[in-house]
Amino acid sequence: MSEGYSFAYLDAATKRMIRRALLKALAVPGYQVPFASREMPMPYGWGTGGVQVTAACLIPEDVLKVIDQGADDTTNAVSIRRFFERTAGVATTTRTTEASVIQTRHRIPEAALTERQILVYQVPIPEPLRFLEPREAETRRMHALADYGLMHVKLYEDIARHGAIATSYAYPVLVEGRYVMDPSPIPKFDNPKLSGCPAIQLFGAGREARIHALPPYTRVVSLDFEDHPFVPSKADAACDLCGAEASYLDEVITDDAGGRMFCCSDTDFCAGRCAAGHAGRLSEGRA
């Protein structure tokens, strides 16, 4: 652990400010709480919001896991994990079940979360109405009045143009029948996991300076039409490494002749299955 830093980088006053915002966000599920977002030693868009929330939540006994698009070994995940190893000295892991705090970019882990876990999302744009109504003053008023007809105009446009709701990530949800929330750019495959989740879910947007949250067991409903219901879609294939059929898959181009493979986006889930002896299409020789 580096000398000369407060535990987990942020000073005590900043953490207190963020915790107050977190408590307010948890008290009003789905409501975007403004907070005084700080400059962090990484660029905006790299998870400054998530890092601030994680820093405000961490205690020395925590075990931290950081994922980026489900993977533990990509640049964003590795550098944030190292950041907290150096500034907080907390234990880190890649195992979902062993972690007490999980910071994530764009995925919810496949393994079921528990009541003793906190899931921290990195959020680029917290405002679900942003691309429909550019005025911040007006979107706030719309949230205050639960005036959400415009959300369905967007879904209507999707169906009119593509024949189905083409929104595949950052799919808008209604929280406890009150606030419409952007669940950050998770694939809509993950949307059902938001609802009734035993873990605390915290969303931090650094550049936009907003925090929102879902307390445990919150009812979260994906918006849809009666005749075009919400469908949590994924690639129609099984993982080529572990054979999993129900996990969210990444498509990987393997050559320039149309060759491709699918593998679990959640690397920990995939590795766990491989270790347990499951095999996919491309792992026959090794298994």
Add this chain to the structure above:
Amino acid sequence: MRNGAQGRIWTKKKPEAEAGPLLQVEGLGKHWGARIGCAEVDFDLYPGEVLGIVGESGSGKSTLLGCLAGHLSADAGRIHYRGHDLRAMGEPERRHLARTEWAFVHQNPRDGLRMGVTAGANVGERLMAVGARHYGAIRAQARDWLGRVEIDPGRIDDRPRAFSGGMQQRLQIARNLVTGPRLVLMDEPTGGLDVSVQARLLDLLRELVREMGLSVIIVTHDLAVARLLADRLMVMKDGRVIEAGLTDQVLDDPQAAYTQLLVSSVLQV
């Protein structure tokens, strides 16, 4: 659901089944600093009636309309809509009222339309805002309304940008009337359209007004439009109503000096 609870307040009845005025305005005033926007405006509007407001630019017509629609906050007087005091009404209730019972047709269709989404979504927006959640039903209604305002229903998936000025204005009207409002406020609906397109639009408006039994307040500086559509006329000058009466009476036998001037300034072809 919030909207459902409010929906019960505004039960739909046939306009003629209801006696008494739809809208009562007493002593309405709005000042812009020391200047008068409009002052001491009184009138009653009955179901099925079309009221024209005429006057030169800057006479307070649009300020008055803005106050009635709730876009501007009046600073004096009372506005009662079916017995409800509009100035005391909360924002959520007023918004609900504005998209179920009322309609507002802007002079420039770009102000009233959502230019980034298709015609179908424009017409469907009010339906979705009051809780319609069946795509097929919304689309069927949008198609029906495009037909009623003489737009080819096949263009339901075109953006308003691809429409001509007259079509955009008709689309704005469809978008406003789809929830079956009782009161329509129009601000120069034929402004910026050429005469033949104007004539078709006026024809369409007249038909819709009669068919749906709408009450209309139409602001215009075009006396011919007022003559064609309005049952009653109010003439405004410097923020005050200087003459009011039946349209034919006001236009054929103007009493106030300004009205006489206004009527005599109309160009003859």
